[in-house]
Amino acid sequence: MNNPKIQPIPFSSVHFSDSFWSPRINNHADTTLRYAMEKCEETGRNANFDKAAKALREGRMGEGGHVGIYFDDSDVYKVLEGAGYTLHNHPDPALKADADALIARIGASQWEDGYINSYFTLTGPDKRWTDMERHEDYCIGHLIEAGIAYYRATGEKNLLEIAIKAAEHMESLFGEGKRHWVVGHQEPELALVKLAALTGEQKHLEFARFLIEERGHGHGRGRFWDTDIFLNGPVDCQDDKPVREMDRVSGHAVRAMYYYSAVADLARELDEEDYKKVVLRIWDNLANKNMYVTGGIGPDKRNEGFERDYWLPIVDNYCETCAQIGMVYFNHRMNLLTGEAKFADIVELELYNGVLSGIALDGKHFFYGNPMQTNGVKERSEWFRCSCCPSNLARFIPSVGEYFYAQQGSTIIVNQFATSSVSLEVEGKTFTLQQETNYPWEGKVKIMLDGDAGQKVTLKVRLPGWCRSASLPGATLTQDGYFTIEAEAGQTLEYHMEMNARLVTASELVEDVKGMAVVARGPLVYCFEQADNNCEPELLYLSPDFQAVLRRADFANGAVVMDIRVGKTTMTAVPYYTWNNRGKGWMRTWLPLKTDPSLLYAGHTRK
Numbered sequence: 001m002n003n004p005k006i007q008p009i010p011f012s013s014v015h016f017s018d019s020f021w022s023p024r025i026n027n028h029a030d031t032t033l034r035y036a037m038e039k040c041e042e043t044g045r046n047a048n049f050d051k052a053a054k055a056l057r058e059g060r061m062g063e064g065g066h067v068g069i070y071f072d073d074s075d076v077y078k079v080l081e082g083a084g085y086t087l088h089n090h091p092d093p094a095l096k097a098d099a100d101a102l103i104a105r106i107g108a109s110q111w112e113d114g115y116i117n118s119y120f121t122l123t124g125p126d127k128r129w130t131d132m133e134r135h136e137d138y139c140i141g142h143l144i145e146a147g148i149a150y151y152r153a154t155g156e157k158n159l160l161e162i163a164i165k166a167a168e169h170m171e172s173l174f175g176e177g178k179r180h181w182v183v184g185h186q187e188p189e190l191a192l193v194k195l196a197a198l199t200g201e202q203k204h205l206e207f208a209r210f211l212i213e214e215r216g217h218g219h220g221r222g223r224f225w226d227t228d229i230f231l232n233g234p235v236d237c238q239d240d241k242p243v244r245e246m247d248r249v250s251g252h253a254v255r256a257m258y259y260y261s262a263v264a265d266l267a268r269e270l271d272e273e274d275y276k277k278v279v280l281r282i283w284d285n286l287a288n289k290n291m292y293v294t295g296g297i298g299p300d301k302r303n304e305g306f307e308r309d310y311w312l313p314i315v316d317n318y319c320e321t322c323a324q325i326g327m328v329y330f331n332h333r334m335n336l337l338t339g340e341a342k343f344a345d346i347v348e349l350e351l352y353n354g355v356l357s358g359i360a361l362d363g364k365h366f367f368y369g370n371p372m373q374t375n376g377v378k379e380r381s382e383w384f385r386c387s388c389c390p391s392n393l394a395r396f397i398p399s400v401g402e403y404f405y406a407q408q409g410s411t412i413i414v415n416q417f418a419t420s421s422v423s424l425e426v427e428g429k430t431f432t433l434q435q436e437t438n439y440p441w442e443g444k445v446k447i448m449l450d451g452d453a454g455q456k457v458t459l460k461v462r463l464p465g466w467c468r469s470a471s472l473p474g475a476t477l478t479q480d481g482y483f484t485i486e487a488e489a490g491q492t493l494e495y496h497m498e499m500n501a502r503l504v505t506a507s508e509l510v511e512d513v514k515g516m517a518v519v520a521r522g523p524l525v526y527c528f529e530q531a532d533n534n535c536e537p538e539l540l541y542l543s544p545d546f547q548a549v550l551r552r553a554d555f556a557n558g559a560v561v562m563d564i565r566v567g568k569t570t571m572t573a574v575p576y577y578t579w580n581n582r583g584k585g586w587m588r589t590w591l592p593l594k595t596d597p598s599l600l601y602a603g604h605t606r607k
Contacts, residue, residue: 004409005268006336009422012088012152014401018419020440021400023557024356028082028397029090031363036079036394037098039383045072046102048118053108055121066122069386071135071185073118076106077142078391080159084149085398096154103150103159106143110162114169116143129173131222133184133237137211140166141188144195149395151198167195171207180219182239183211186255189262190329193269209266212259216242236303244274248285253298253305254388257326264333276337283334285309287346293504293518293589294525294576295346295354296370298323310509314372314590321358321367321389324350325396332403335415339408341481344415345465347403351416352440352523356577359393361556366390367580372589376530379584405433411458413482417445426457431489433459440522441560443467443497451489459487461495466523469498497522501548501562503593517542517593519564525576526562530585532572540571541592548573555582 016022040046044067051065083099086092110116117136120128129136140163147163150156170188174181183189192208195201220239227233234240236251238259249256260282267275289309291297296319298305299312304320328350335343357370365380368389383390405422406413412424412431417439423432431451437444449457460482463470472495475485487493503517504525519526519542528540548562556578564571579587 006339006406006408006413008332008336008402009405009407009424010152011085011399011401013424014404014420014422015089016401016418016420019438019557021418021420025089025398025400027363028394029086029092032359032397033079033082033086033095033394035364036075036082036390037102039387039390040076040079043072043383043387044068045076046105048072048122049076049105049109052118052121053105056109056111061121061125062123064122066119070119071139071388073116073139074135074142074187075387075391076102077139077146078388078395081142081146081149082391082394082396082398084146084151084153085395087150087153089398099150100156100158103162107158107162110165111169114165114167114172116140116162116166129179129181131184132182132220133222133224135185137170137181137183138185138187140170141191144188144191145395148191148194148198164195164199167192167204167207171203175207175210180214181211182214182220182237184220184222184224184237185252186238186258186262190258190265193262193265196269205266205269208262209270212243212263212266215239215259216245232303236305243278246278247281248309249282249290249297249306251305252303253320253323254326256305257297257323257330261326261329261333264330264337268333268337279330279334279337283330283343287342289507291346292317292319292354292372293506293520294319294357294370294372295327295349296324296372297327301369310507310511312506312510312512314512316371316374316378317369319354319370319372321355321370322392324354324358324370325392328355328396328403336406339413339480341415341462342465344403344462345481348416348464348523351400351403353525353576355393355396357579358389359397361578361581366393371587374587376584376586378580380580410456411460414447414459414461416462426451426455429455431455431457440524443470443499443522445495445497447493447495449487449489449491449493453489455489457487457489458484459493460484461493464497464523466502466520467497467499471496501546501550501564503542503544503546505593513590515593516590518589518591519546519548519562519573521548521560521562525589526573527576527579527587527589528571528573528591529579529582529587531582532561532574537586537588540569540588541594542566543594545595553578 055061144163147160151160189208189211192204196204220234224237237255238251260279263275264279298320299317300307301318328347331343331346358367360380367380404416410426417437419436421434429452434448436446462482472483475483478484499522501521504520505517506513543566547565550560552558553561559575562573
């Protein structure tokens, strides 16, 4: 008998009470989400729907009036998705009223046949579905995800019905025996898998599969294929090879992550072994030859994506925030597909480094790119003309609980660590798991199990890849990277991960960081900022014998910083995600690694 599929535990079942994620989720509800909603109104994104609705009513489509970029509708949908997630755990009548009013404005702009896109309604309805790069499908994908999120939060179908009508419009045009269609910016594939799971309608899953299979056969039409808008034409939207021939990451990083995530979804949903082989090949190339130490991907500003293996420049490299969010999506799905901890390792790496770097501590300033090194000119922005990253963060942060737990039959899987609780059903009975921990600053986790007397469960707890020594009494470490233990209701487990400061180096094939190292501790990568180090950055270096003294900072909610002594110099390292919150200045992650014979100390102390 085959093992049951690993099931994700929805974020709505996870409740945080920690000092790391809980304040961020609360700040998101109080600041980031409201800010993003205001910006969508202020910049005319919302008004585009009003104009499109008026044009439809009056039969004056195509006469202009659209403001912004042709895919700006997607920002509105992502923010509404974030509103749905937020309403789950932060009920707010005012937020719901505002969201409902916006949903009505969106619905008024939908065509009778289900088509919805303010840009084409206002600028050229005769050009609908002619240029595959123009994000009509991408926007509908985000509409579907928003509709699902809002329905699950409120039980109301107002946005979901708009989304289903739009999905069925696409399905009426494209598919086997209909028109070819290559999605220029992947996203609807992910949304269709979610829609199939919600509705039980297999046609949505089959349409997602159709869109995946369309790639790499010369069907692409539009400016992505006909011009050099980026670097490599079809390669940049992963349309150069059929899905089964894909063997390495290529092209635009966000498109790539959404594509591979959808393939992983379909591999799991359809038990498609060929798809599984593809995403395993892709992941191996991605994680081992095309990923920064922070989990960042997509170094090249010219195509917002990948070039050649091991080409990972560190000065003002790109690493778009949306791509880091895409890495969470892809690796989360790979974990669900395979049950291997190494994928959850990268989810963790992104959560604490690549993603959080994209948003300031105040919740309303953002990075589009996340470099490894700057010389003082980079600052976060309040918003962007192309604001896919802020709107993506608006939906991602409130859903972060989704990545902490999973379930396989009567086995509960703990993938991430935070003081939190999750309730789930095990063999028809409710079972609750609670964590108490000061993670990511400390490696001790207390796990408490609650259920009916005598109720038993198999527990799997991830051993992080960064951890060299850990203990969970009574548990066995398995090949998939988890401690496994048979436990029962009423039991409390003590899990301890040794968490020392360490140096991380890269492959010798990465030219830009030869002879250099990065400081890390636990899941966190550290960096050096001008705000703490009053010297020229070229004077800084690291030694294998460095001594790190930990202390709590007076910013970033008491983040743990390190005072590092090398030779006669003491320098301060802060978590990478906190950089650029205390004014402009240079920043370094990688420093030269030197051996100084005058260093007679070693070890690690805690202040």
